[in-house]
Amino acid sequence: MNSNSKLKLINDPIYGFITIPNPLIFKLIEHPYFQRLRRISQMGMSYLVYPGAHHTRFHHALGAMSLMQKAVHVLRLKNVEISQEEEEALCIAILLHDVGHGPFSHAMEHSIVESVSHEYISLLFMEELNRQFDNKLTLAIAIFKNEYERKFLHQLISGQLDMDRLDYLRRDSFYTGVQEGSVNAQRLIAMLNVYRDTLVVEEKGIYSVEKFIIARRFMYWQVYLHKTGIVAEQLLMNLLKRAKELTHKGIELPASEALRFFLNMTITKDNFNKDVLDTFSKLDDYDIVSAMKAWASHEDFVLRNISEMLLSRDLLKIKIKKKPFASNKIKEKREALSKKYQLTEAEAAYFIFEGEIENLAYRMDKDAIYLFTKSGKLVDVAKASDQLNLKALSKTVVKYYLCYPKPKY
Amino acid sequence: MNSNSKLKLINDPIYGFITIPNPLIFKLIEHPYFQRLRRISQMGMSYLVYPGAHHTRFHHALGAMSLMQKAVHVLRLKNVEISQEEEEALCIAILLHDVGHGPFSHAMEHSIVESVSHEYISLLFMEELNRQFDNKLTLAIAIFKNEYERKFLHQLISGQLDMDRLDYLRRDSFYTGVQEGSVNAQRLIAMLNVYRDTLVVEEKGIYSVEKFIIARRFMYWQVYLHKTGIVAEQLLMNLLKRAKELTHKGIELPASEALRFFLNMTITKDNFNKDVLDTFSKLDDYDIVSAMKAWASHEDFVLRNISEMLLSRDLLKIKIKKKPFASNKIKEKREALSKKYQLTEAEAAYFIFEGEIENLAYRMDKDAIYLFTKSGKLVDVAKASDQLNLKALSKTVVKYYLCYPKPKY
Amino acid sequence: MNSNSKLKLINDPIYGFITIPNPLIFKLIEHPYFQRLRRISQMGMSYLVYPGAHHTRFHHALGAMSLMQKAVHVLRLKNVEISQEEEEALCIAILLHDVGHGPFSHAMEHSIVESVSHEYISLLFMEELNRQFDNKLTLAIAIFKNEYERKFLHQLISGQLDMDRLDYLRRDSFYTGVQEGSVNAQRLIAMLNVYRDTLVVEEKGIYSVEKFIIARRFMYWQVYLHKTGIVAEQLLMNLLKRAKELTHKGIELPASEALRFFLNMTITKDNFNKDVLDTFSKLDDYDIVSAMKAWASHEDFVLRNISEMLLSRDLLKIKIKKKPFASNKIKEKREALSKKYQLTEAEAAYFIFEGEIENLAYRMDKDAIYLFTKSGKLVDVAKASDQLNLKALSKTVVKYYLCYPKPKY
Amino acid sequence: MNSNSKLKLINDPIYGFITIPNPLIFKLIEHPYFQRLRRISQMGMSYLVYPGAHHTRFHHALGAMSLMQKAVHVLRLKNVEISQEEEEALCIAILLHDVGHGPFSHAMEHSIVESVSHEYISLLFMEELNRQFDNKLTLAIAIFKNEYERKFLHQLISGQLDMDRLDYLRRDSFYTGVQEGSVNAQRLIAMLNVYRDTLVVEEKGIYSVEKFIIARRFMYWQVYLHKTGIVAEQLLMNLLKRAKELTHKGIELPASEALRFFLNMTITKDNFNKDVLDTFSKLDDYDIVSAMKAWASHEDFVLRNISEMLLSRDLLKIKIKKKPFASNKIKEKREALSKKYQLTEAEAAYFIFEGEIENLAYRMDKDAIYLFTKSGKLVDVAKASDQLNLKALSKTVVKYYLCYPKPKY
Secondary structure, three states: OOOOOOOEEEEEOOOEEEEEOOHHHHHHHHOHHHHHHHHOEOOOOHHHOOOOOOOEHHHHHHHHHHHHHHHHHHHHHOOOOOOHHHHHHHHHHHHHOOOOOEOOEOHHHHOOOOOOOHHHHHHHHHHHHHHHOOOOOHHHHHHHOOOOOOHHHHHHHOOOOOHHHHHHHHHHHHHHOOHHHOOOHHHHHHOEEEEOOEEEEEHHHHHHHHHHHHHHHHHHHHHHOOHHHHHHHHHHHHHHHHHHHHHHOOOOOOOOHHHHHHHHOOOOOOOOOHHHHHHHOOOOHHHHHHHHHHHOOOOOHHHHHHHHHHHHOOOOEEEEEOOOOOHHHHHHHHHHHHHHHOOOHHHHOOOOEEEEEEEOOOOOHHHOOEEEOOOOOEEEHHHHOOOOOHHHHOOOEEEEEEEEOOOOO | OOOOOOOEEEEEOOOEEEEEOOHHHHHHHHOHHHHHHHHOEOOOOHHHOOOOOOOEHHHHHHHHHHHHHHHHHHHHHOOOOOOHHHHHHHHHHHHHOOOOOEOOEOHHHHOOOOOOOHHHHHHHHHHHHHHHOOOOOHHHHHHHOOOOOOHHHHHHHOOOOOHHHHHHHHHHHHHHOOHHHOOOHHHHHHOEEEEOOEEEEEHHHHHHHHHHHHHHHHHHHHHHOOHHHHHHHHHHHHHHHHHHHHHHOOOOOOOOHHHHHHHHOOOOOOOOOHHHHHHHOOOOHHHHHHHHHHHOOOOOHHHHHHHHHHHHOOOOEEEEEOOOOOHHHHHHHHHHHHHHHOOOHHHHOOOOEEEEEEEOOOOOHHHOOEEEOOOOOEEEHHHHOOOOOHHHHOOOEEEEEEEEOOOOO | OOOOOOOEEEEEOOOEEEEEOOHHHHHHHHOHHHHHHHHOEOOOOHHHOOOOOOOEHHHHHHHHHHHHHHHHHHHHHOOOOOOHHHHHHHHHHHHHOOOOOEOOEOHHHHOOOOOOOHHHHHHHHHHHHHHHOOOOOHHHHHHHOOOOOOHHHHHHHOOOOOHHHHHHHHHHHHHHOOHHHOOOHHHHHHOEEEEOOEEEEEHHHHHHHHHHHHHHHHHHHHHHOOHHHHHHHHHHHHHHHHHHHHHHOOOOOOOOHHHHHHHHOOOOOOOOOHHHHHHHOOOOHHHHHHHHHHHOOOOOHHHHHHHHHHHHOOOOEEEEEOOOOOHHHHHHHHHHHHHHHOOOHHHHOOOOEEEEEEEOOOOOHHHOOEEEOOOOOEEEHHHHOOOOOHHHHOOOEEEEEEEEOOOOO | OOOOOOOEEEEEOOOEEEEEOOHHHHHHHHOHHHHHHHHOEOOOOHHHOOOOOOOEHHHHHHHHHHHHHHHHHHHHHOOOOOOHHHHHHHHHHHHHOOOOOEOOEOHHHHOOOOOOOHHHHHHHHHHHHHHHOOOOOHHHHHHHOOOOOOHHHHHHHOOOOOHHHHHHHHHHHHHHOOHHHOOOHHHHHHOEEEEOOEEEEEHHHHHHHHHHHHHHHHHHHHHHOOHHHHHHHHHHHHHHHHHHHHHHOOOOOOOOHHHHHHHHOOOOOOOOOHHHHHHHOOOOHHHHHHHHHHHOOOOOHHHHHHHHHHHHOOOOEEEEEOOOOOHHHHHHHHHHHHHHHOOOHHHHOOOOEEEEEEEOOOOOHHHOOEEEOOOOOEEEHHHHOOOOOHHHHOOOEEEEEEEEOOOOO
């Protein structure tokens, strides 16, 4: 009987099993920094629209690592040399690429902290883990920061066809039940290759790449930018903004210790030290929802009502247009609400507000997806796809929305 | 253009779409009592074993309602008369059958309240909703309580082949990725019929029923009674027991208002009044996990360590046997731990404890699954299945477990 | 116990079950004309590329009927009145829409018969069945011919979003394993509605329609017009052309009675009488493959070699370009082959030939897919989709291919 | 750019892709002996019951080879040494294990040839291929014949948990749409290990093995031994028996050259030489169905009627019981039919006949499935599974059937 201690398997409804390749990675997964991701929803509050979408950053990170193992396997079959060290580093980098996400994933970057991106915080976590694990993450960090000489390795972590995207599109499609957004990760990976240190797609993969770009665009407009989802996300940000505002006025709100810290402090890149990192590592979706539940009976009109709306999924109405909304209309609506409930105009603006959503389906130029033709050339997929007009998809589309209360208010 | 306002669709990864059949049911779904189920995990802490298993009671209830609509459709095709009122009542009853579940589903019934089953609390909620909705739930309640004359309707809600089981087995199998537990709900429903007011399965469905019983047994031993899942569930119950103990000693623990109420009070069926119900309706997984996060830095050894274990998934070890464990062995282990950390024996027992798990794959006799043979007889499926020996599966299997700390403690 | 004789279920890996709605349709399915479709491959010889693609016209016709039942169900929920008679007629029309297909589906229309489309032959079969079934197919035929007053019913049978396409794209994608071509038939059907007797898609369905058009385009270029598939289909047509040629020269080839009839005769619409129809009804894939197997040892170089190529999947090479091939190059190749094997140039042309393939992803104008906007207008989806540029997809794309023998010849 | 010529991928709806591991195997797949399997239905005439079940031996063989690659990968991860040569041999052996199947798979073994099993013919093909390929198949043949020293390699080819079974159960379940028969090949393979040269399953896999045995049993009773399927298979055998009978009487029937050879000759192991093998290699489903189509208008009552029945799926009726049918009843029925159509009793027996079907769900003893316990013992799964009573499943179940014409005859 041979030892099988190395073969740790995790059940995954999408890939069947996810294999944990070695003990170091197993320990990273066991680390509380990573376990915290079990309590961070992958799709924010999208479960208010798609009740199946309760999957977590934890699961996505494992899934992306699983695809990375497959990509390495395929590239090696095609005689692309990737060393054991590089493979481990790729797995670690993709595993930890999202470890810096705050509660509900994206909503926090502009409310809990001031313009500190989750990628930046991920890097802080990696560096701290590197200290704890005897510098065994050094290569992973170099690849993550694109400071390693073999550039295609970074492209597997972060690019228009990276393992992150392949997993989240597949996974989000799976859990929401929106089949149209499903991408065939296996086929795309099977068509990867490397040419002059650049990740490329073999020419016959052109339709699969087109299909991937269209599926991604579909997911954006239909799921990630779903009307109800936008309302929920904006309300969540407004809720935290209001909580900060009240806190800064000296009103002490019920909140967990970690949340209270971030409500009190103004955290930027400059003061994001080890203590801040540790406090951040204690913050997750549960702090926010629990606060919301306490705030639903708070005396502040704004705090109370937004909390109730989110808890009971009794949200604002929303309109979406291709042109901005007239500012006098918004002003009128705010005045009416202010009058009815004796609110200041700033307070009314928590319930009546406009905003933009935008999506770029495909980015041309330096970071393009390149096809490798049989005649040995690299061609931007947007140029190779003569009919589908991917060029049209490489323009950012902007839409405008207006949120306002339901008639009953 | 015809109005389609009635056709409310919800995306579901399993059935494609779930249709909300009418405005009353739509309002029940919108009610905060039901929306709360979005915050109750269907499988307790099983996500510590199966990272995909974050689906909720909310989703399961909708899924079961969707199967109910299919069952009604099939039975009507077979000339079983079911009135519009009965169909609505069936949908309401199955929708609300789990509305009384506390946080993490099953763990609470013996810690938050004293032997008040979730079915009992579901009934309290239904009765309260009946008051709020002008007695429109009267028939649903009668069917739920099995007080309605047509008994087969109750069997669709609660029986060995009810829509609850068909959905949860399918759904839990789907989200865990444990394909072996998947049941073919569509085929089983297609084979239902009614004979003398009893729900029966047509004879040719015998192998499907056998398969269903085996799949259910599989899910029990492999998933619901998974070793790690048992440890997590027991630790969760111990945590709440300890919290109650400390509270009753006068130590005020950080907790949400609703959770504090239940830590303070001893709630039984007798004092479960409207106020208790309203407080209960504010309790969900988020109260528990948030408390756990606060307690992870509490000075009480027991409270702190169990909280940390659950949050970091750094749990106890467990052994499972077919015979009970020797009590002197347990005592020895407790004494060693007590000594090492200066704990009382009662405190040590929070970390070293035994217990039983049991499962009955199939229940014969009065509540059996009946096959309707071509010769016009009803036969208990356990008797019809001559080879598989379902009779053997109709004996309760009991196993014994012992939990104790990892060596590092 | 109620009779369930009406509920005939057929297992289907895609939809779970297909229900046969009534006895008349059951009898039509049992009729030898329809049973013949069990022996007609849905995707011609595509199984030489996709080994799973052995599904039949029989299965597709049942699948399309199943989708039709779902479409009728959805439209009725939206208060579109469809009578029992109309529903039955829709089911019959879609069930029989392909009954006129010859062996290997499309390859025969220009070899077995002279420019008689399979739709025309389907109609002949329907009319004959109408005679056999006491004119019970009259309404179905009217809808099929678009002579019935309610035009949207015909659109469900034949249009850019008909049940035929929804099933074959889904089914071909399923059996080939080309997931990218999968369409979400259920979602598209859920978004159908009728406005002024026109089948429309509700506005929110725009991305699903876009996705459907892209998926269909994908299937064309990747599957239906796959290089190897083109070679096989062209060789099959050449084989039959050669067989006809030899037969007309007086050489009697081994062939089934039905095949011999069509090799001997020149059948056009004008002489396609009841006898021809009956003989046609005896012709299927098995006649062709069996002939091929006999011809693989025939003395005629052309007949023998093409037969062997198809049986052993040892096909011609193919090149595909956006411009036509130079005719002198083709001539040169033919001359070389002629010389090597002492063939006439016409004989060499059986192995060296050019051709065009074309695809129109979306057809604008009168037969467009219309979105019904919230403001109550009909908009061609190609105009509504401002970014994806579906207009570009409404131009026919033509490509040119050249087939020629492998070097070993 | 690195060469990827080695990575030949075949689309498979079940596993996504099947990889052809090396040029030798690619050539074996291209060989006409193997290409013939494209024309042999995997499930005989089961498509008369399950219209999706048109998959072929060709596809199954590729699928089983794909699972073999996965099994080798898993075992190597567990430090079981398997050399490159052994891996190639395993792939070849599993690829060719069914190459000796005749038309419609099983029906031919007792009609076309006299008690020559398909395994025996597979071996003849392998030996011939070994000659053609410079003895490169020697190791594969040794493993196939269980003459190689490492016995567990043979068990992967042929045993109760071999790659053949894992693929066909999964594949047949997939194409029929009978989800209950689906086995989780990936999970079972993940639990394989080798102990003292014996293929074993790790202890925690017990429920998966149980599930596998039950699923297999389900497929037998529900699919492989489906009533209509039995009728079709028996009629097919009777048809060939009758054809042989008539041929031996000197009546020349329309038939392909290869079929005529086997109708004329009595082939046993003793006279199965290279010429017979070559003729056998030209025989497939198409010969049989084409003959059937010609025979449907033959003057012989038996030949004509059975042919028509099979072509129009207008089959005999069948009754199944646990006890044999009374012989006088059968005699009476035959006499009545004989009288009505002026048949001899032997001729009537082609339409009225009895038979047995049997299934052994699990075989104990020397060829058992062994669990490897944590305490280092091998236990027969039937003994380890204390509750499910697999022992009961290790008894052969026999049922009796009686076929007879529909009343209209």
